Amino acid sequence: MYNFELERPSTIADAVKALGNEDAQALGGGQTLIPTLKQRLASPDVLVSLTGIGEMAGICHDDDGRLCIGGATAHAAVAADSSYPGLSALAAHIGDPAVRNRGTIGGSLANNDPAACYPAVVLGSNATVVTNTRDIAADDYFQGMFTTALEEGEIITEVKFPVPETANYQKFVQPASRFALVGVFVAKFSDGVRVAITGASESGVFRWSEAEAALSSDFSSDAIAGLSLSGSGMISDLHGTGDYRAHIAKVMTGRAVDAC
Known part of the structure; x- marks a missing residue:
């Protein structure tokens, strides 16, 4: 590891502003990014933690009946929700208890690790990835190994899932x-x-x-x-x-x- 600054914004607006600084990178639960830093495969000067943003955490339903999960919501919270059994069962088997209590759905989708579980449920459910600037259909979001439609400084604020039969x-x-x-x-x-x-x-x-x-x-x-x-x-x-x-x-x- 090496020295870096850590910022903990409390709002989406503050997070976007912090990510506008030179060589800043978003940090969710850190399950992918921290090992990457330890191996010196990435070297941002500033990490912007998204886990303290209250408006990005939690689970609800919208007027169309879709299950809406905040980008900073931990895997354990998704696993505990019974609204979409296929999704909650998937989340319950991600990693181990430590990973499930720390990792976030937004962080997983932003990294788009080829072996991560959430990309499969998002694409399989025809979900919508919501960012601070737009809505992205699942078919358009995933663009290759470790590659997504996210632009520089764009943050996943929510994921909306149609619930299948x-x-x-x-x-x-x-x-x-x-x-x-x-x-x-x-x-x-x-x-x-x-x-x-x-x-x-x-x-x-x-x-x-x-x-x-x-x-x-x-x-x-x-x-x-x-x-x-x-x-x-x-x-x-x-x-x-x-x-x-x-x-x-x-x-x-x-x-x-x-x-x-």
């Missing part, structure tokens, strides 16, 4: 980190099914459109029996090859459907 998340866990080696979120809405896969692709979280079409016609694991994902473009490392991850993604999709 049923949903489930299945995670093939990397034992040491508790990250998803492969994670699949399946959500069934009245107008169709969405399937989002994290941890597998070199391009980050993505939708499996062939499975979505098959499951929209027949919501059963048998509907995807004849489908397969290509290992091309999948992550290949010491934990598994691209073909292995592609196979696991199909297996996890079937399990998610069966668990709905």
Whole structure:
């Protein structure tokens, strides 16, 4: 680690102002950023903590029935809320108790770690990422590994989730980190099914459109029996090859459907 300044704004406006300073970086729960700093892969002069901003914490519902979660809301709070069972179950299995009580949904989505769990539920739910300046549809938000539509100084203030008829998340866990080696979120809405896969692709979280079409016609694991994902473009490392991850993604999709 190295020396840096820490600012703790209490309002979104103050946070945006602080992030306007040269070489300032936002800090959520720090579950991704702090290890990055320890490895000296990033070296901001100023960290702007977002966890003390009251207007960015908490859970509610809007007039359209969407579940609205503040960007500074901890995983543990999401896990304790029963409004969206598929989402709360996912949050309950992120990391360990220390991670769940410290990490935030906004921080996770801002970093867009390829093996994080929240990107799958946001993309699979067709959620809306709300920032201090605009609303971003999930299909437009994720733009590649560790890459999002966020612009410099933009802050995730809230995430709005349409609640599906049923949903489930299945995670093939990397034992040491508790990250998803492969994670699949399946959500069934009245107008169709969405399937989002994290941890597998070199391009980050993505939708499996062939499975979505098959499951929209027949919501059963048998509907995807004849489908397969290509290992091309999948992550290949010491934990598994691209073909292995592609196979696991199909297996996890079937399990998610069966668990709905």
